[in-house]
Structure formats: structure tokens, C-alpha cells
Amino acid sequence: MRLIQTESTDVYFNLAAEAYLLEHSYEDILILWRSDSAVVCGKHQNICAEINYAHCIKNGIHPARRISGGGTVYHDMGNVNFTFIQNLKTGLEKAIDYKQFLEPIRSALKAMGVETQYSHRNDLLCGDEKISGNAQHLYQQKRRILHHGTLLFDANIQQLGDTLHPQGNYKDKAVKSYRSKVTNLSAYFNKFKDVEAQLAELWRLLAEQFSSTVGHLSEIERKAIMGLRNQKFALPEWILGYSPNYQVDKVIDLKFGTIKWHAKFEKAVVKEAIFMDSNGIAVLTEVSSRMIGLFYYSPEFRDALKGSILDADDIYLQLF
Numbered sequence: 001m002r003l004i005q006t007e008s009t010d011v012y013f014n015l016a017a018e019a020y021l022l023e024h025s026y027e028d029i030l031i032l033w034r035s036d037s038a039v040v041c042g043k044h045q046n047i048c049a050e051i052n053y054a055h056c057i058k059n060g061i062h063p064a065r066r067i068s069g070g071g072t073v074y075h076d077m078g079n080v081n082f083t084f085i086q087n088l089k090t091g092l093e094k095a096i097d098y099k100q101f102l103e104p105i106r107s108a109l110k111a112m113g114v115e116t117q118y119s120h121r122n123d124l125l126c127g128d129e130k131i132s133g134n135a136q137h138l139y140q141q142k143r144r145i146l147h148h149g150t151l152l153f154d155a156n157i158q159q160l161g162d163t164l165h166p167q168g169n170y171k172d173k174a175v176k177s178y179r180s181k182v183t184n185l186s187a188y189f190n191k192f193k194d195v196e197a198q199l200a201e202l203w204r205l206l207a208e209q210f211s212s213t214v215g216h217l218s219e220i221e222r223k224a225i226m227g228l229r230n231q232k233f234a235l236p237e238w239i240l241g242y243s244p245n246y247q248v249d250k251v252i253d254l255k256f257g258t259i260k261w262h263a264k265f266e267k268a269v270v271k272e273a274i275f276m277d278s279n280g281i282a283v284l285t286e287v288s289s290r291m292i293g294l295f296y297y298s299p300e301f302r303d304a305l306k307g308s309i310l311d312a313d314d315i316y317l318q319l320f
Helices: 011-024 053-058 099-111 157-163 195-209 219-233 285-291 299-303 313-319
Strands: 002-005 029-033 038-041 062-065 073-075 079-087 124-126 129-132 134-139 144-152 169-172 246-254 257-266 269-276
Touching: 002 195, 011 029, 011 038, 011 062, 011 079, 011 134, 011 144, 011 219, 029 195, 053 062, 053 157, 053 313, 073 079, 073 157, 079 195, 099 124, 099 144, 099 195, 246 313, 269 285
Parallel strands: 002 029, 038 062
Antiparallel strands: 029 079, 038 073, 079 144, 124 129, 129 144, 134 144, 169 246, 246 257, 257 269
């Protein structure tokens, strides 16, 4: 087992690293990594329906999308992510097996003084509170599997809740997140004072389990991963544009009252938009017409609001 600790705290780089190593390596790998504040949705989710996009932009929380399915998770430096990448040792019919990857994590946490249990959704719990969410992706071409999960060591739980609280009424066929009550592992640790000490001990125990030493990405790997980051994982076309088609209804607060906004999107491009007053009468029709065909959250989308009552940061962000 190759153990890798990435120096990067850029969520897009680390998601790209997972994808690159899944496709371009042949060895069994375990990565532990952290990222600056971010929120990561599953491949088949509508990210705008899963997060409070305006809150993310205001607070420097980076929206992102991964290659596996499952629900949306919050990251910050108090959250530790683990990623297993392995060659399949069974047939495809038995490929999805969460426990083979979670047992080493549970064993290490137990050695650190924390007992965990499985939820009915293959998450890890302390008591009845979630401390780890997990997802998998099967790369059939090379018969390799990626399993990754979160470990809430000392994350900002308030920020987590605010971030995963979308605004508006969404209609789509996307995969929905399952909301659970969460807690931090730090509440259970006695002798490890901070996340750095907790992470170091976790690495020590996992290295002992796998009879290996912790290494880093090679320079060749880093360059290739950075290219994948810039060409895919950091792009709005992947983060927003991969969302299934959807429609949304929102109430926009103005100084003199409220208006309603209805819009339909395909690959994050506006296909239909209308603003209505409290009587259901269309307003700002010129603005609506300028929105059609524009990519959501693009500079052109913002430009469409210029000269209107919506052309202010606090109002503009309500459209997300």
C-alpha cells in the first residue's frame, strides 16, 4: 500500500489527485488530505440545490464536484479526508464494499480511544451522530475502485450547517443528500490536543497497519494533477454545468418589498427566466430576456443585471 500525504489544501487539486491516481497508477494507494473551506457535491447532484451558494461566495467557501456519487459534504481544515484507490480483487458484482475500506479507519480510531458504529447508509457514527460520510467510484476500464470519506475532527459545525442550507425551491431529477446530525471527533479524544496531533497519530496507526511509510506525490504527478485541476475540477463547466437540468423559484428581497424569480437551466445555462411582482405580473422583462442563453454565475450573467434594481451585490447573490 502506497501512503500519500498531499501538501496542498486546495480542494480542486486534491479532487484531481484522486481522479488522476485512479486512472494513471496501478498500485494500491491511501491518501490523507485536508482542504481549505469547501463544499463538495456528488457527481450526479444539482449543486445549487444542495448548498447556500451565496453564503459560500460571501465566506470564501469553494464549491466543488467530485467524480463519485453520494451526497454533499463540507470541508475545512478541521476535516480530514481519506481516499483509498485499489485494484479490484473480486468480480464487479462484489466491487462496492464499504466496510473493507472503513475497517482500517475504525481500527485506527479505536486505538485513539474512539469507538464507532456503522449507520444503515455505511457512514460512521459516534453514538447516534455522524462523523464520517463515504462514497465510491468504480473505474471499470482498469478494474480499479476509489473509496473516499470524511472524518470530522474539529470542523466548524455552524459553518457546515449554514453552507448545506440551500435557498429557494428546486425541481430536478438529481440525487439528493441525506441530512444527518453530525459531531466532531475532538469531543472524544483525550490525549490529542489539536487536529495536527490527531492527524499525525492517525497516519502513524495506518502506516503500522499497512506496514508502509508515508510519502508524497512525485513532481511528475503534481504537474499532471495540476493540469487536470485547471482543465476540469476548478472549472464552472464541471462544478455547475454538470448539474442535471432543473428549475428554481426564489424570493428576492428588495428595499421596497419582494419579487419572485423563476428560471430553468440546462447545463447551468439559462433557458427560461421571469421576474414577477406580488400580483404575479411580469417585471424586469428586459433583464429576463438578457439572461437567456447565459451561463449561471458568469461575468456575462452579472452584466445582464447592470442598470437594474438587481445590480447590487446583496441582491445579485440572492439569485444563487
